[in-house]
Amino acid sequence: MTVDRLPAPATSGRRALVLHDRPLVVNLIELTLNHGLFVVQAAGTLAEAEAILASWRPHLAVVDMDHDDSTALLDRLGASNGLRERSATPVLGLTRRGDLQTKLRAFDLGVDDILAMPFSPEELLARSIVISRRATGTEMPIVPAITLGEIEIDIVKREVRAGTSVVHLSGIEQHLLYLLASRAGQVVTRDEILDAVWGTDFVSESNVVDRHIRALRSKLQNDYRHPRFIATVPGQGYRFIPTFSNLGWDAGATRDPDRRR
Amino acid sequence: MTVDRLPAPATSGRRALVLHDRPLVVNLIELTLNHGLFVVQAAGTLAEAEAILASWRPHLAVVDMDHDDSTALLDRLGASNGLRERSATPVLGLTRRGDLQTKLRAFDLGVDDILAMPFSPEELLARSIVISRRATGTEMPIVPAITLGEIEIDIVKREVRAGTSVVHLSGIEQHLLYLLASRAGQVVTRDEILDAVWGTDFVSESNVVDRHIRALRSKLQNDYRHPRFIATVPGQGYRFIPTFSNLGWDAGATRDPDRRR
DNA sequence: TGCCGGCCATGACAGAGCGTCATGACACGG
DNA sequence: CCGTGTCATGACGCTCTGTCATGGCCGGCA
Numbered sequence: 001m002t003v004d005r006l007p008a009p010a011t012s013g014r015r016a017l018v019l020h021d022r023p024l025v026v027n028l029i030e031l032t033l034n035h036g037l038f039v040v041q042a043a044g045t046l047a048e049a050e051a052i053l054a055s056w057r058p059h060l061a062v063v064d065m066d067h068d069d070s071t072a073l074l075d076r077l078g079a080s081n082g083l084r085e086r087s088a089t090p091v092l093g094l095t096r097r098g099d100l101q102t103k104l105r106a107f108d109l110g111v112d113d114i115l116a117m118p119f120s121p122e123e124l125l126a127r128s129i130v131i132s133r134r135a136t137g138t139e140m141p142i143v144p145a146i147t148l149g150e151i152e153i154d155i156v157k158r159e160v161r162a163g164t165s166v167v168h169l170s171g172i173e174q175h176l177l178y179l180l181a182s183r184a185g186q187v188v189t190r191d192e193i194l195d196a197v198w199g200t201d202f203v204s205e206s207n208v209v210d211r212h213i214r215a216l217r218s219k220l221q222n223d224y225r226h227p228r229f230i231a232t233v234p235g236q237g238y239r240f241i242p243t244f245s246n247l248g249w250d251a252g253a254t255r256d257p258d259r260r261r
Numbered sequence: 262m263t264v265d266r267l268p269a270p271a272t273s274g275r276r277a278l279v280l281h282d283r284p285l286v287v288n289l290i291e292l293t294l295n296h297g298l299f300v301v302q303a304a305g306t307l308a309e310a311e312a313i314l315a316s317w318r319p320h321l322a323v324v325d326m327d328h329d330d331s332t333a334l335l336d337r338l339g340a341s342n343g344l345r346e347r348s349a350t351p352v353l354g355l356t357r358r359g360d361l362q363t364k365l366r367a368f369d370l371g372v373d374d375i376l377a378m379p380f381s382p383e384e385l386l387a388r389s390i391v392i393s394r395r396a397t398g399t400e401m402p403i404v405p406a407i408t409l410g411e412i413e414i415d416i417v418k419r420e421v422r423a424g425t426s427v428v429h430l431s432g433i434e435q436h437l438l439y440l441l442a443s444r445a446g447q448v449v450t451r452d453e454i455l456d457a458v459w460g461t462d463f464v465s466e467s468n469v470v471d472r473h474i475r476a477l478r479s480k481l482q483n484d485y486r487h488p489r490f491i492a493t494v495p496g497q498g499y500r501f502i503p504t505f506s507n508l509g510w511d512a513g514a515t516r517d518p519d520r521r522r
Numbered sequence: 523t524g525c526c527g528g529c530c531a532t533g534a535c536a537g538a539g540c541g542t543c544a545t546g547a548c549a550c551g552g
Numbered sequence: 553c554c555g556t557g558t559c560a561t562g563a564c565g566c567t568c569t570g571t572c573a574t575g576g577c578c579g580g581c582a
Binding site: 170171172173206207208211212215234 | 567568569570571572577578579
């Protein structure tokens with residue numbers, strides 16, 4: 001089965017380093033930061049991050065604060081006693097816990113801003129742009145909308161245009177859509193989604209993922225009986241396909257026949 | 262009628278300048294920043310702000326971005342092309358409009374962080390502390406709870422302890438409580454509240470204030486028939502009195518007999 | 523072939539937070 | 553004594569989030 005490739009993003013030469021050990025989250029961040037014309041490189045360990053840092057000189061770092069190496073990386077980035085060096089790379093921290101204590105500790109470690117899960121891609125982009133432009137003092141281009149097959153996503157307004165209809169997404173729905181879209185054509189597990197949106201602390205037996213997938217679906221498709229864009233792969237998870245026609249099988253079937261791969 | 266004075270706040274010598282032309286908002290900010298052991302001085306005009314700036318050397322500035330002189334003051338504070346000077350006073354901007362464009366413009370003007378109305382005192386405090394400690398690189402004390410008469414308010418948890426019961430407030434309810442508490446014993450108009458919490462853009466004929474006053478009341482008083490702490494002054498507005506016994510008139514009467522003053 | 527069990531979609535619901543509306547009590551002024 | 557304006561109150565609508573019970577479909581297995 002062939003699937004449209006995501007369009008190659010335009011770049012402005014702006015670079016972002018991501019320290020995160022969940023590939024799905026990295027994909028999400030990459031797709032989101034494309035709106036800000038960032039090119040993203042991911043590191044799963046401190047060593048990788050340092051290599052990228054030395055050779056690539058990123059303009060922004062997005063750091064999972066729950067990662068074991070986050071503190072070490074922040075040290076390397078020029079944090080010192082809550083007072084960051086002027087020329088250091090601006091850092092956006094991601095955290096599972098949103099209480100004030102956790103946030104203040106993150107700032108102590110040298111973060112420029114902090115984002116608690118679950119967040120929306122809109123917030124991620126906004127904060128990334130803010131701290132990045134503050135560090136460099138230059139304007140930053142934003143591409144408010146991207147097109148994926150038959151879908152157009154406006155990240156700022158949190159709207160999706162599919163065909164003639166325009167719908168507004170909630171933060172979590174937008175997160176979910178970006179997650180799936182960043183892996184277009186591939187299957188994403190429920191557990192991966194749960195982990196990427198809420199963090200592993202969340203109740204794994206919960207039904208939340210289904211719930212929001214369902215909300216997304218009902219917003220993306222005009223009529224009830226024509227499932228589009230999001231297919232179910234039984235026993236495995238969900239799969240996003242940006243064009244309707246590429247689904248291939250009969251409309252009305254949500255199930256993805258391509259089960260064994 | 263005598264009313265308990267608010268306790269004189271402990272200070273840590275940390276100073277905050279507020280540029281705002283609504284005295285009620287200034288009171289709110291003052292009471293809120295007391296949790297961070299700030300001493301507050303307010304300016305209604307650029308001239309006043311400059312005088313305070315020169316003689317008082319504040320550690321933090323809270324600036325109403327809808328104020329005519331906000332841009333000029335930000336210039337004075339060392340903003341230049343989105344790139345702020347290192348030693349400049351950190352600035353927290355307040356704005357009525359919360360869209361991304363407005364926020365980005367605020368950052369362009371040199372703000373360190375931006376807060377859109379309606380916000381909760383908890384957020385105001387958290388962001389103030391974050392940008393202030395980032396600028397100075399020192400630890401900042403927080404007093405999580407303050408006591409007003411028979412009421413104890415935990416700003417971080419957004420909880421209120423009145424007697425034996427503990428209740429959780431929403432952001433707007435907390436804002437409302439701080440607003441009234443910062444003018445303890447005095448009457449506050451509906452329009453003033455509307456303006457201070459939502460901004461004047463809001464529909465003036467709306468019932469929102471009553472709605473949230475009611476919610477606050479029902480959370481502060483255990484039993485239905487004993488109104489406490491928040492009295493109605495017919496034709497004028499509401500009045501907060503931190504102790505029950507000081508209400509003076511018969512329990513069961515929500516109305517404040519002290520109408521003509 | 524027929525039954526069972528697992529996976530998933532669906533509808534219903536809960537509950538917080540926010541805002542609106544209609545009604546009715548109450549006091550005041552004429 | 554009645555009308556008017558001011559408030560309190562209950563009821564409702566809406567969005568967002570999360571939970572639960574049900575029932576359909578399919579595949580595996582006897």
